[in-house]
Amino acid sequence: MGAAGRQLAALLAAFAAVSGSRAEVIDDVLTSVSRGASFLEQQHEHINLDGVVGFFLLQAELKEAVRTWPHSDPVSWAQRTAAVALLKRLDQSLEKAVAALQQIDPKYYREFEPLLSSSFWLLPQGWSSTDPSLVYPTTSASECYDEQLSDKCLTLLLGTWKMNGTPCIVTKPCRDTMTRSGCPHYSLSHQLLYFMIGRMRGCTNLLKGDTRASRVNMTERSYEKVFCSNMMKTNDDIIRDGLTKQMVDIFTENILICGLAGFSDFYKADWLQHILDQQDEEVGCFGRDKSIVSQMIGEELLEQLQPHRRVKRREKVLPGAA
Structure with missing residues (x-):
């Protein structure tokens, strides 16, 4: 599963479970998700299937957050409005990313198409601990x-x-x-x-x-x-x-x-911060050396993107990606 979508979905799921509803924590998460959405907008043609699944998980988490968002005060309402805008951005970019996947590797796309929908990913209805x-x-x-x-x-x-x-x-x-x-x-x-x-x-x-x-x-x-x-x-x-x-x-x-x-014990405040710290503020990706985030796509990536070539989950590297 691709790092950007996975890390964004993880931090979005985590923030509500830690620190209550502190406005500054939510602002940090929304800012991070916005950067990640920008990364998807720019790189949607080059993100492999595992990465796109990660963004669909993010979409599922964000939809649930919007659905259950408290309307208790103007700050909370403004944050919900920002989340709704992020959902619209994700909808548009994911449609393009899925179309690119279908063209690049139609067999792999067909085999895992059911995962390419936020409605497939059921969110927890109850909680337990490890x-x-x-x-x-x-x-x-x-x-x-x-x-x-x-x-x-x-x-x-x-x-x-x-x-x-x-x-x-x-x-x-x-x-x-x-x-x-x-x-x-x-x-x-x-x-x-x-x-x-x-x-x-x-x-x-x-x-x-x-x-x-x-x-x-x-x-x-x-x-x-x-x-x-x-x-x-x-x-x-x-x-x-x-x-x-x-x-x-x-x-x-x-x-x-x-x-x-x-399993709610995976949602820890310090673990949330660790994820936030990994994001490149300019590119929106996670875990990439800041000295090379601006590199253009190399020949190796272009070769991997050739039709019918299977790209393994941890082999496909994007500019600014983990």
Whole structure:
């Protein structure tokens, strides 16, 4: 998932959960979202599918914020008005970004088209907390997911594995991969997303056929809690060791996805500030070295943008992007 959309969605989701409704916190978040919207407006033709999904998550969060915005005073009303204007900007830019995706890689677009709508992303209706006792005793030193298998598993859930395909299909390789324990970083977030996307698609019984005795009492929500408890441990370790540019991506992704899964303890005031601090004030992107944010798109990016070429989630680099 692209850094700009993900980080903006994460900070927007976080701000209401910390510091009450302090006007200055909301102003900071709205300013950041506005910069991110400008980045999307300028780069909509070059943002990959994961990045565009991040902006749709932002759109979903912003729509809910507007819907529930308190009208208690003129400052609050002015902030809501600014949020409504931001939504209109996002609507226009996302329409262009989706059109570009469809042209650049029509197969990949078709397979993940259901995710390209804010209405797909259901926001939490209730809240819970992670459980430190669920943290794995040991974690793999390397990622334990295969991107091609992960994509295939998601298309089987979405029903986009073929034209008019049956949705909610769970194969044994998919179930085994998505319930494997001891996975780190992006493997964890992919496992969590698998269960979340299945739930949002309306799939039930994702664990049907799992006869392992150790998993007899595990539900989809049980796995979400295991994954987010381990993602919380990851984020705590990242902060303890010092947030580096290399770890900003997974740090923010964990906040966004576990927050979307309904784990409120990912919404911390200092974590919100860490995200805000990563944004380049001029370009609107996150995590890029300020000395090179003004670089033009290089030959490598242009090559990646050729039709039918699959661009992996962490390979596509934009001017000013993470």
